[in-house]
Amino acid sequence: MNPEFRRNLWLELTPTRLGVVLFALAAILLLAYVAAGNAQTMSSVARTCFFVLVMLWGGKLAAEAVVTEINERTWDSQRMSALGPWSMSWGKLFGAPVAAWVAGLVALAVLLASSDRNGILLAVQLVLVGVLCHATAMAMSLQSIRKGRQPGRVKTFLFQLIGLAVAGLSYLPSYSAWLFGTAFGGSATIGWFGFAVPAFEFGLASLAVFTLWAVLAVYRLMRLELQKPSTPIVWAAFLLFVVLYETGLALGGNASFTDFSGKLRQTIESAGPSVAAAAAYFLLSVLCYIAVFTEPKSPVAMGQFFAAWRDRRWGQAWALTPRWLITLIFTALALIASLIVLRRHDLALESATITDGVLISAFFFTLRNIGIVLWFNFRPDAQRSDMLAFVTIFVLSGILPFIVAGMRALDAIPLFAPWGSQSAGLLVALPAVLETAVVYFLVWHAWRTGQRLRLKVA
Numbered sequence: 277m278n279p280e281f282r283r284n285l286w287l288e289l290t291p292t293r294l295g296v297v298l299f300a301l302a303a304i305l306l307l308a309y310v311a312a313g314n315a316q317t318m319s320s321v322a323r324t325c326f327f328v329l330v331m332l333w334g335g336k337l338a339a340e341a342v343v344t345e346i347n348e349r350t351w352d353s354q355r356m357s358a359l360g361p362w363s364m365s366w367g368k369l370f371g372a373p374v375a376a377w378v379a380g381l382v383a384l385a386v387l388l389a390s391s392d393r394n395g396i397l398l399a400v401q402l403v404l405v406g407v408l409c410h411a412t413a414m415a416m417s418l419q420s421i422r423k424g425r426q427p428g429r430v431k432t433f434l435f436q437l438i439g440l441a442v443a444g445l446s447y448l449p450s451y452s453a454w455l456f457g458t459a460f461g462g463s464a465t466i467g468w469f470g471f472a473v474p475a476f477e478f479g480l481a482s483l484a485v486f487t488l489w490a491v492l493a494v495y496r497l498m499r500l501e502l503q504k505p506s507t508p509i510v511w512a513a514f515l516l517f518v519v520l521y522e523t524g525l526a527l528g529g530n531a532s533f534t535d536f537s538g539k540l541r542q543t544i545e546s547a548g549p550s551v552a553a554a555a556a557y558f559l560l561s562v563l564c565y566i567a568v569f570t571e572p573k574s575p576v577a578m579g580q581f582f583a584a585w586r587d588r589r590w591g592q593a594w595a596l597t598p599r600w601l602i603t604l605i606f607t608a609l610a611l612i613a614s615l616i617v618l619r620r621h622d623l624a625l626e627s628a629t630i631t632d633g634v635l636i637s638a639f640f641f642t643l644r645n646i647g648i649v650l651w652f653n654f655r656p657d658a659q660r661s662d663m664l665a666f667v668t669i670f671v672l673s674g675i676l677p678f679i680v681a682g683m684r685a686l687d688a689i690p691l692f693a694p695w696g697s698q699s700a701g702l703l704v705a706l707p708a709v710l711e712t713a714v715v716y717f718l719v720w721h722a723w724r725t726g727q728r729l730r731l732k733v734a
Contacts, residue, residue: 278363284371297379322387326380334376338410339417339435341372351675404487407445411490413439418497423572446483452692468524506593508558508602515606519556553617557610561642567600568646575652575726611639633704637694640708645669647715654722656729
């Protein structure tokens with residue numbers, strides 16, 4: 277047996293803890309049976325108990341799996357053990373919340389006994405949601421550890437909430453056709469690249485694939501934590517996957533993803549490529565922000581990255597390539613694709629038009645905001661850099677445009693956001709280009725200043 281998994285079994289499955297939890301679970305289920313006495317109520321109560329045990333309690337244990345080891349100063353000895361990244365990953369992923377899983381599987385057995393013939397699919401779905409919740413929480417925890425070795429309880433609670441949010445967003449679509457069908461036109465099927473797929477089966481398959489990606493993320497981050505050679509090839513593959521997944525939904529003509537307000541329904545068939553390209557572009561832009569805020573941004577590592585490219589050490593340069601840079605390259609490619617298809621399709625909204633200038637301006641504002649994050653991190657006196665960068669970006673992109681719009685100075689909006697201007701053509705992107713150039717000059721200056729200070733200290 278995996279030594280890490282076996283160690284967690286001894287630590288987590290204590291007779292007292294397991295006895296109290298199973299006793300409380302049996303009492304709740306017995307109360308539900310006595311009060312209602314029907315299978316439907318028992319199934320609902322068992323499902324609720326599973327969520328409380330596996331999602332809330334198990335998610336907390338998964339988020340704290342490595343953090344607790346660091347706080348108790350036992351993690352360094354584990355990192356130097358003979359265990360490989362995969363053994364360490366699944367040993368902690370399934371071992372740390374094993375007590376929650378044991379009690380949750382008891383609730384799942386009651387759910388199966390009180391459900392109809394579709395209960396097996398529901399049980400599979402609940403298990404996948406639980407694994408996705410734990411893997412997401414643990415991956416966020418490992419990513420935070422890479423940035424700072426002492427994550428506190430507040431951060432750990434945040435990781436648990438993120439895991440719950442991801443699991444909840446994946447559970448609702450796969451549990452019922454309501455989100456995809458009833459709420460958006462009465463159809464119980466999903467269109468993906470023109471294929472009509474039953475909503476529940478599509479959601480369940482999507483849940484399984486995203487759960488595999490989450491487990492793979494834990495493994496890759498564990499490799500980095502154990503200082504094993506690692507390249508960003510898996511991150512690049514994930515970006516390709518999410519673009520393909522989203523493009524299939526956009527080209528499938530699903531109202532749930534492309535027609536929230538009803539304004540684009542009549543253009544879906546004629547402008548499907550425009551919808552897919554623009555949606556992929558904005559999705560990748562969001563992933564750029566996620567990557568740059570969650571990844572460590574060391575000026576030393578950036579210097580090593582540039583040195584490797586300069587010396588043509590391609591393997592080392594590829595291994596040192598930041599994930600946000602790879603995402604930015606994908607975003608640029610999606611921008612080019614959007615510009616090409618917009619030459620053939622006019623994607624018009626009621627109050628604005630997505631033009632070449634707007635898309636280019638949005639890209640350079642994303643590039644500018646990434647530069648702001650890098651500048652705060654590259655300064656010699658950098659402290660709480662990501663929080664300061666987030667506040668700065670929020671003010672520049674989320675508050676000032678509305679202040680300018682409230683003053684009815686529409687032609688000044690392109691200074692802060694790629695929307696609302698009366699300007700036509702590519703001129704709307706000029707302010708974003710100039711601001712980006714200024715920001716990256718500051719980034720270069722901060723990086724060079726830090727390099728000189730490090731040389732003086734050495």
